[in-house]
Amino acid sequence: MAPLDDVGLSIVERPTPEDEAELVAACLRGDLAAQRALFRREFARVNATLYRILGPTREVDDLVQETFIAVFRGLAKFRGDARLATWIDRIAVRIAFDHVRTRGRTPVPLGVIGLGDDITDATALDAQAHARDGLRRLYGALAQLSPEARTAFALYAIDGRSIADVSKLVNTSIVTAKLRIWRARRELMRLAAEDPVLKEFVK
Amino acid sequence: MKIEVDPPTNEVRRDRIERQVFAQLANMRAVERADAAVPEAPAHNNQRPWLFGAIGAGIAAAVALVVVATKPEHPAPAMIVEETTPSRIVTPVGGESQFTVGDAVIVATSDTSIDVKRAEDGGITLVVARGAVDCDVAPRKNRPPFHVIAGDVFVEVVGTRFTVARTPSPRVDVVRGKVRVRAPGGTWLLSAGESWTPPVSASASETVAAVPQIAPVLVAPPPATQVVPVLPPVALPVASAQPDPHALYQTAQRFEATDPGRAAKAYRTVANTNEAWSAPALYGLAELDAKTDSVKALADCNEYLRRFAMSAQLEDIAWLRIEILRSGGKRDEARIAAADYLRQFPQGSYAAIAARIASPPSHD
Numbered sequence: 001m002a003p004l005d006d007v008g009l010s011i012v013e014r015p016t017p018e019d020e021a022e023l024v025a026a027c028l029r030g031d032l033a034a035q036r037a038l039f040r041r042e043f044a045r046v047n048a049t050l051y052r053i054l055g056p057t058r059e060v061d062d063l064v065q066e067t068f069i070a071v072f073r074g075l076a077k078f079r080g081d082a083r084l085a086t087w088i089d090r091i092a093v094r095i096a097f098d099h100v101r102t103r104g105r106t107p108v109p110l111g112v113i114g115l116g117d118d119i120t121d122a123t124a125l126d127a128q129a130h131a132r133d134g135l136r137r138l139y140g141a142l143a144q145l146s147p148e149a150r151t152a153f154a155l156y157a158i159d160g161r162s163i164a165d166v167s168k169l170v171n172t173s174i175v176t177a178k179l180r181i182w183r184a185r186r187e188l189m190r191l192a193a194e195d196p197v198l199k200e201f202v203k
Numbered sequence: 204m205k206i207e208v209d210p211p212t213n214e215v216r217r218d219r220i221e222r223q224v225f226a227q228l229a230n231m232r233a234v235e236r237a238d239a240a241v242p243e244a245p246a247h248n249n250q251r252p253w254l255f256g257a258i259g260a261g262i263a264a265a266v267a268l269v270v271v272a273t274k275p276e277h278p279a280p281a282m283i284v285e286e287t288t289p290s291r292i293v294t295p296v297g298g299e300s301q302f303t304v305g306d307a308v309i310v311a312t313s314d315t316s317i318d319v320k321r322a323e324d325g326g327i328t329l330v331v332a333r334g335a336v337d338c339d340v341a342p343r344k345n346r347p348p349f350h351v352i353a354g355d356v357f358v359e360v361v362g363t364r365f366t367v368a369r370t371p372s373p374r375v376d377v378v379r380g381k382v383r384v385r386a387p388g389g390t391w392l393l394s395a396g397e398s399w400t401p402p403v404s405a406s407a408s409e410t411v412a413a414v415p416q417i418a419p420v421l422v423a424p425p426p427a428t429q430v431v432p433v434l435p436p437v438a439l440p441v442a443s444a445q446p447d448p449h450a451l452y453q454t455a456q457r458f459e460a461t462d463p464g465r466a467a468k469a470y471r472t473v474a475n476t477n478e479a480w481s482a483p484a485l486y487g488l489a490e491l492d493a494k495t496d497s498v499k500a501l502a503d504c505n506e507y508l509r510r511f512a513m514s515a516q517l518e519d520i521a522w523l524r525i526e527i528l529r530s531g532g533k534r535d536e537a538r539i540a541a542a543d544y545l546r547q548f549p550q551g552s553y554a555a556i557a558a559r560i561a562s563p564p565s566h567d
């Protein structure tokens with residue numbers, strides 16, 4: 001019996017991924033279970049990052065989807081130079097940035113994604129409504145910033161990233177990232193001075 | 204400065220996005236096929252096996268794959284140059300096997316027997332003794348030829364993903380790219396979305412075609428840049444074109460922004476089928492109609508709720524219906540719809556807003 005290699009024939013195996021490199025390799029081999037495991041592992045962070053950059057808009061769902069499709073389609077290019085999470089975050093930030101830039105500076109409409117699901121009484125409802133109003137004003141203000149400043153500021157002040165991380169994610173120097181965040185903060189505070197609801201939200 | 208913004212963490216929403224991501228990945232081939240007619244990929248690239256796995260969604264569990272080195276049951280036609288070591292793949296009834304041959308990813312379906320041959324020039328030939336194979340093959344530009352023989356049906360790959368079945372009856376389905384089919388009765392060039400079944404006379408010959416009967420008429424692969432057939436000027440049999448619902452759905456999505464009328468028509472065509480994509484298509488149509496015609500959009504929503512009561516997008520369509528009612532000024536109806544939504548999806552993605560809408564008018 002001739003060895004399989006003689007005819008270039010190989011059986012696709014389905015190992016159980018144990019670490020990141022193996023998970024990536026399994027995804028690249030077409031292991032659907034590994035791909036779903038990767039999705040579930042990374043979803044929460046990608047979702048949070050996009051939501052915090054873009055605010056409560058239904059487009060977040062689409063962009064989360066777009067991010068993961070880009071991740072899976074580009075996974076073969078992941079060389080392991082950085083952590084997989086960082087590589088995925090870069091993709092998410094790029095997609096968010098492109099979206100903000102394409103949409104322009106139009107204000108964010110009242111979103112349809114709720115802040116929470118556990119509404120039980122009128123007080124909670126009022127608080128939710130107030131929070132939603134603040135959120136809408138925050139992202140309305142952010143929409144007036146440049147896409148670069150908005151993205152850097154959201155990553156830093158809302159998503160809680162360090163300036164070094166922000167600079168990596170937006171592919172710029174630390175000084176430039178700092179400058180963008182500072183300008184965005186200055187503009188946001190100027191707007192907040194005229195808007196008590198926003199002021200309370202960003203204090 | 205730290206601003207607290209908590210993203211939604213609803214698992215239903217996560218699951219919905221997960222389904223959408225993998226459905227989208229599974230249909231990427233259909234999206235790409237529009238551009239795949241002219242092969243441009245570099246010669247050394249493999250197909251994306253992970254993408255195939257997404258499409259397989261469970262097919263990848265190799266079932267009792269039997270590989271036996273043996274003399275071929277069906278010798279290759281003369282135009283296939285001398286073969287090297289052949290191998291045979293046999294799958295049992297109910298089993299499927301995925302394997303790679305060179306740069307091709309092959310799925311042998313249930314109860315299939317295939318001989319795999321590689322010629323000295325690197326060309327690959329699959330001889331299907333019985334059953335069917337699903338082939339994902341890179342465009343052949345600058346690559347060795349790839350052929351599939353199923354009885355007296357000869358399939359030459361231009362660059363594509365396609366399925367060749369020999370039993371129960373010969374059939375070729377092209378998902379992406381183009382293939383040339385030679386069989387008794389003529390030569391066909393199939394493009395993406397087209398299927399081929401033999402004319403009656405050719406079909407009859409299948410019953411006696413234990414060994415390929417076709418004449419060795421193809422001596423060399425077509426020039427690399429050739430994408431249209433150089434065929435004798437004879438009347439070619441017309442391949443039976445069957446619109447692929449997946450592709451049509453993607454087409455509708457692409458045209459939403461630029462040509463809503465065309466998108467709506469495509470969505471409706473898919474929605475009217477009983478294919479897996481009819482529910483997403485009807486949802487897309489409802490969203491599209493919501494921008495221009497709330498009455499029509501409501502009718503779409505109602506049709507969706509009637510036809511797809513178990514759909515994964517049920518929550519979304521219920522919420523879309525509320526939005527349409529609200530934007531149309533039908534506050535009372537929206538309130539009732541929101542109450543219905545809360546009953547169905549008390550922990551749903553839009554429960555917080557639905558609760559506000561469903562509350563009495565003085566608090567709304």
